[in-house]
Amino acid sequence: MSEVCTLCGQGTLQPATVVDTFNHAGKPLQVADIEVSRCSHCGEELVTAQQYRKNQLRVADAKRRADGLLTSEEIRTIRKRHHISQAEASQWFGGGANAFSKYERGEVLQSMAMDTLLRLVDTVPGALDFIRARHGAVLP
Ligand SMILES: [Zn+2]
Structure with a gap:
């Protein structure tokens, strides 16, 4: 520069x-x-x-x-580990349109509830399938 x-x-x-x-x-x-x-x-x-x-x-x-919240990188890592796109994550977990794009850029901080949901999905087997099914998504 x-x-x-x-x-x-x-x-x-x-x-x-x-x-x-x-x-x-x-x-x-x-x-x-x-x-x-x-x-x-x-x-x-x-x-x-x-x-x-x-x-x-x-x-x-x-x-x-x-x-004590997940960092941007940790949010991205969890999302990718479960093969969820940013758009799917916003649709299934809430937070509003483009929520995950904003979380991962650091534009918006996730709520404690969202943070807990992400940890739950990452830790508890079947939790993601449950959420997907609620939104009518086809299970893999
Ligand atoms: Zn100068």
């Missing part, structure tokens, strides 16, 4: 990581490895759209760890 800084017009923007503090349920939550682009001349920091998406995921997962 060698984009020229629009603020000073002299330095170039270099990728860097910082520790940032976010508010979580009224308490400060420190998150490491927040990505920024820092000007080599004036030190101004900005966040690109791509960095923003990565940071959003890191912050969401930090909040989930603080609350």
Whole structure:
């Protein structure tokens, strides 16, 4: 990344990581490895759209760890282990349209009820078949 800084017009923007503090349920939550682009001349920091998406995921997962919820990667792993698409998961488990896309991008945190349901489906044999059958899906 060698984009020229629009603020000073002299330095170039270099990728860097910082520790940032976010508010979580009224308490400060420190998150490491927040990505920024820092000007080599004036030190101004900005966040690109791509960095923003990565940071959003890191912050969401930090909040989930603080609350004892599954992380984005854990949600994706459970879903894939049971060969469920994001659309099927949203349809069968609830959470609204595109819920699993949002959970896995860290855009929305899953509820405690959803988190429990995912753990149940992953742990208890027959639980997924029960849910599928309720939604009229053809069993494998
Ligand atoms: Zn600058």
